Amino acid sequence: MRRVVVVCEGETEEEFVRDVLAPSFYGIGLNLEPQMIETSPGNRGGGLNYDRVKPHLRNVLRQSSAPVVTTLFDLYKLDKRFPGFEQSKGVPDLGQRLNLLQCEFHADVVAEAGCQPYRFIPYIQPYEFEALLFSDVQTLISVETGWSQALKKLLPVREAAISPEHINDRPETKPSAHLERVLIAPKYRKRRHGPVAAQKIGISKIESECAFFAQWLQQIRELANT
Numbered sequence: 001m002r003r004v005v006v007v008c009e010g011e012t013e014e015e016f017v018r019d020v021l022a023p024s025f026y027g028i029g030l031n032l033e034p035q036m037i038e039t040s041p042g043n044r045g046g047g048l049n050y051d052r053v054k055p056h057l058r059n060v061l062r063q064s065s066a067p068v069v070t071t072l073f074d075l076y077k078l079d080k081r082f083p084g085f086e087q088s089k090g091v092p093d094l095g096q097r098l099n100l101l102q103c104e105f106h107a108d109v110v111a112e113a114g115c116q117p118y119r120f121i122p123y124i125q126p127y128e129f130e131a132l133l134f135s136d137v138q139t140l141i142s143v144e145t146g147w148s149q150a151l152k153k154l155l156p157v158r159e160a161a162i163s164p165e166h167i168n169d170r171p172e173t174k175p176s177a178h179l180e181r182v183l184i185a186p187k188y189r190k191r192r193h194g195p196v197a198a199q200k201i202g203i204s205k206i207e208s209e210c211a212f213f214a215q216w217l218q219q220i221r222e223l224a225n226t
């Protein structure tokens with residue numbers, strides 16, 4: 001079983017990788033191992049500082065087990081110290097912006113770790129994890145019985161965007177803001193509801209709606225053939 005370390009932004013992403021993504025890769029001989037970065041003594045995840053991200057990735061890539069390492073970070077509120085961040089802000093096309101960020105990120109980490117380029121697969125999710133849940137709004141609202149009336153408010157949000165991953169990153173209109181505003185009985189909680197909703201929606205459906213996410217998973221799957 002080949003080890004693939006997925007360095008996650010927070011606990012929700014960690015649970016998503018462990019409970020939803022990882023089982024779908026066991027059959028092709030890949031073991032996805034979620035991992036969070038210590039952001040302060042005794043605390044992990046959230047508010048990712050590139051000065052902590054870079055050495056963490058370097059250290060994992062230098063482990064004797066020589067794992068492949070990838071990331072699952074949100075584009076929303078990405079630390080401005082990430083390589084290429086300032087340059088990328090002027091790129092209007094989302095795909096081109098992500099490509100610029102991920103190429104610069106890849107080059108910086110590989111140079112720091114001194115590893116083979118294929119062993120680091122940078123991924124930055126536009127614009128945040130909750131975008132994936134808009135892949136199937138009907139299934140999302142079925143997670144809690146009290147959310148049944150939310151369809152008429154959340155479906156237009158999805159239909160107004162090119163894809164779930166294009167739901168934008170302004171504080172009041174980012175994916176999680178819509179969910180927190182509309183899903184109130186009970187109130188949407190990222191860690192409580194996010195992985196459960198993603199599990200119900202299913203990886204296949206999410207991939208069919210979220211092209212950037214699908215491309216990332218395809219890169220990981222290709223490791224089974226190398």
